[in-house]
Amino acid sequence: MILTDYLRATPDLTWDIARQCGVTQGTIRLPEDDRFDVTSLSDLRTVIDRFQSAGIKPIIVEPLPNELHDHIKIGDEKRDWAIERFIALMKNMHEVGLETVCFNFMAHYGWTRTKTDIPERGDALVTGFKLADFKADDFALTEEALWDNYFYFINAVLPYAEKYQVKLALHPDDPPLPKLGNTARIFTSLNAIEKGIRTIPSEYLGVTFCQACYWLMGESIPEAVERLKDRIFFIHFRNVRGEKTDFSETFHDNGMLPMAEIMKLYKDHGINVPVRVDHVPTMQGEKGLNAGYDALGRLYAIGYLKGILEALDINERR
Numbered sequence: 001m002i003l004t005d006y007l008r009a010t011p012d013l014t015w016d017i018a019r020q021c022g023v024t025q026g027t028i029r030l031p032e033d034d035r036f037d038v039t040s041l042s043d044l045r046t047v048i049d050r051f052q053s054a055g056i057k058p059i060i061v062e063p064l065p066n067e068l069h070d071h072i073k074i075g076d077e078k079r080d081w082a083i084e085r086f087i088a089l090m091k092n093m094h095e096v097g098l099e100t101v102c103f104n105f106m107a108h109y110g111w112t113r114t115k116t117d118i119p120e121r122g123d124a125l126v127t128g129f130k131l132a133d134f135k136a137d138d139f140a141l142t143e144e145a146l147w148d149n150y151f152y153f154i155n156a157v158l159p160y161a162e163k164y165q166v167k168l169a170l171h172p173d174d175p176p177l178p179k180l181g182n183t184a185r186i187f188t189s190l191n192a193i194e195k196g197i198r199t200i201p202s203e204y205l206g207v208t209f210c211q212a213c214y215w216l217m218g219e220s221i222p223e224a225v226e227r228l229k230d231r232i233f234f235i236h237f238r239n240v241r242g243e244k245t246d247f248s249e250t251f252h253d254n255g256m257l258p259m260a261e262i263m264k265l266y267k268d269h270g271i272n273v274p275v276r277v278d279h280v281p282t283m284q285g286e287k288g289l290n291a292g293y294d295a296l297g298r299l300y301a302i303g304y305l306k307g308i309l310e311a312l313d314i315n316e317r318r
């Protein structure tokens with residue numbers, strides 16, 4: 001496995017923590033301001049150079065920039081413009097050695113939580129979701145329209161993903177519910193994920209295996225790993241407690257998923273891909289400004305993940 005961490009495009013405490021934990025490969029979030037043009041190779045090189053001068057080699061982009069992807073998922077009048085820009089981004093990714101883009105197909109609502117301050121062990125705070133507390137707006141999108149928008153996107157970009165050797169790694173819906181308000185969600189089961197990545201077979205279309213999403217779907221993790229193993233491009237190391245209509249994140253060693261066992265599953269199936277820790281608690285002294293992505297929780301989680309990788313002798317250095 002290749003240990004990475006999720007890092008924003010400008011240096012902050014998480015950069016230092018990642019470097020000090022020995023992380024040398026980055027999963028990067030591209031800048032989201034008017035000064036960054038997603039189609040500009042020189043703008044991308046500036047970001048890459050900033051990471052490399054800090055000792056981190058960016059290998060994954062996460063997420064597909066929302067300024068493009070929101071139009072693609074909803075299928076509005078800017079969709080083709082957004083797809084053209086994404087194709088230009090993939091060309092530039094190839095130039096700078098970015099191998100993978102983690103994308104999702106959650107329209108309108110995206111990653112959704114109803115609380116960001118649920119007490120976890122020792123009064124650390126975590127995010128959670130409770131369907132009963134979710135407040136929907138008036139937006140509506142059918143399941144059929146969302147599938148159409150998905151395949152419209154895949155048909156348009158996959159030839160270029162192959163040409164530029166950029167892996168498209170589909171993240172499941174979080175939470176994995178069939179709809180939020182009147183907006184359908186489609187990647188909420190293992191069968192749907194397989195339909196999404198195997199209808200048009202390609203070595204460049206696969207998944208981000210966000211393990212807790214599969215668990216919350218009610219899927220068997222061993223079965224999901226077995227069925228997806230040839231198309232797992234990236235792993236989100238994540239633990240939760242509860243069920244899909246009412247759950248909270250946890251410390252990585254304090255949820256319902258057996259983390260070391262799951263890592264051994266990946267090893268037993270020969271899966272050797274980048275991995276990063278997902279949502280972490282906000283710890284003592286932190287302000288929770290980036291709920292789920294604060295620094296101290298990552299420090300703990302990266303150490304825990306690295307310990308498991310080393311115990312299984314799968315901590316690949318490159």
Ligand SMILES: [Mn+2]
Nearest residue numbers: 171210236278
């Ligand atoms: Mn995830």
